[in-house]
Amino acid sequence: MSDAPLRILLVDDDSLDRLTVRRCLLQAGVTAAVDEVTSGAEALQRLGATSPDCVVLDYYLPGEDALALVRAIRSIAVEVPVVILTGRGGEEPAVALMKAGAADYLPKAALTPERLTSALRHAMELERAATARRQAEAELRAQEARFRTLANTIPQFAWMADVTGAVYWYNQRWYDYTGTTLEKMRGWGWQDVHHPDHVQRVVDRVRRSAETGEPWEDTFPLRARDGTYRWFLSRALPVPGEAGAIAGWLGTHTDITEQKEAEAERERLLALEQEARTRAERAIRARDEVLGIVAHDLRNPMNAIAVSAAAMVQLPLSEAQRLRQLEIIARSAREMDRLVGDLLDVSRIDSGTFVIRPARIHVPALLDETLQRFEAQARGREIALDCDVAADVPPVAGDRDRLVQVLSNLLENALKFTPPRGRIALRARPLARAVEISVEDSGAGIAPDDLPRVFDRFWQADRGSRAGTGLGLAICKGLVEAHGGRIRVESTLGRGTTFHFTLPRADV
Secondary structure (H helix, E strand, O other), X not given: OOOOOEEEEEEOOOHHHHHHHHHHHHHOOOOEEEEXXXXXHHHHHHHHHOOOOEEEEEOOOOOOOHHHHHHHHHHHOOOOOEEEEEOOOOHHHHHHHHHHOOOEEEEHHHOOHHHHHHHHHHHHHHHHXXXXXHHHHHHHHHXXXXXXXXXXXXXXXXXXXXXXXXXXXXXXXXXXXXXXOHHHHOEOHHHHHEOOOOHXXXXXXXXXXXXXXXXXXXXXXXXXXXXXXEEEEEEXXXXXXXXXXXXXXXXXXXXXXXXXXXXXHHHHHHHHHHHHHHHHHHHHHHHHHHHHHHHHHHHHHHHHHHHHHHHHHHOOOOHHHXXXXXXXXXXXXXXXXXXXXXXXXXXXXXXXXXXXXXXXXXXXXXXXXXXXXXXXXXXXXXXXXXXXXXXXOOOEXXXXXXXXXXXXXXXXXXXXXXXXXXXXXXXXXXXXXXXXXEEEEOOOOOOOOOHHHOOOOOOOOXXXXXXXXXXXXXXXXXXXXXXOOOEEEXXXXXXXXXXXXXXXXXXX
């Protein structure tokens, strides 16, 4: 959203619900000027006097028909998106509201700062796309009108033919364009300036009209004197002779190249609009998935904290038992902190606010520091950790903490999927302008169909385990790309998986 205050018309008869919306905007850091009204009539009156950026509308206003109100709002302010808030409802009213012109539909029970701001952003993006489409269509209609005026005022290519369709006269515009002469074009010589992909079709239609006497119309490209082609709309009418017989034909060629190009511009715009809508629909699904997963992953540590806290307050515990409950609370808090940290990283990566503080980093020291964090865990599972750094590996330019985060995520994944007495290797080698670091394991590998999805958010190879958030590899990709590098994966079922990522050299 822009730096200017967001102008929101909030239509809700419940003061607590209006307060909730304001709090969500405040907690999300959105600077907004919220104009509150409590009825549809007030909303329509306010829209007639002001032009908000968005309307947030309660679905169940007393005595109001939500569908009719949405249509009325859209008729008054066609470029203002409408986001619906509802305390109850399902898929059917949501679909009806979207058809009536609403941009999004949010249950009040699940309203959060993130979800509200996401809905507002989505609604405004959709409306911008729709506005651009309307402007493009208006411009296209204006271009078509200008073309018709031009075709009526500027001399066209004109020609005359005998009753068989053989041409015997052209105007000067034809010669100026084609660079030909009457001797070359006389009769059926005009075929020479037609595009070879179209000429036979044109000849067949001309002969058919000559036989039937029906007016002829066709579109085709004609070659100019410089060898290029332009599209023309050609029409010919029979010239009446004695006793109703046809004496010949009078025809014109009108240049329609700009119109053809405009139609291709419109098709491109429609394709872009469809692409934007598809992205928006994917964003809605991703948003709902995020909410579901966050709720699930936060619930477990929150429940553990609640149970342990209740035990410490309600039960007579020994000192050892009390310390055990405190340990559970601390571990659960760390799990929640990690999940929140992952979600914040993803949000910063998406918004472009993720900050990298690059410094000159010695690669062997970076790998050694990271491996030390996992030595005890690896020994406990009888997994060998190897480190192989080429002697000529130069320093890299990067943020040490974030690179440790990338390596830690990859090593945690490797340890998770490597069986006891397996092996994990950490390697580094120089490239022309970068350094490639690899994490290789001897686990079960990843199925070929799953490889394209490993960096997707919330995707997990073992979907049933719910171990972790499924954000680690997506964050790794974002961190590596924020450094100007690339990350990829290779895997063979039964033989293991290797992740490779590159970092820019500090000396380049």
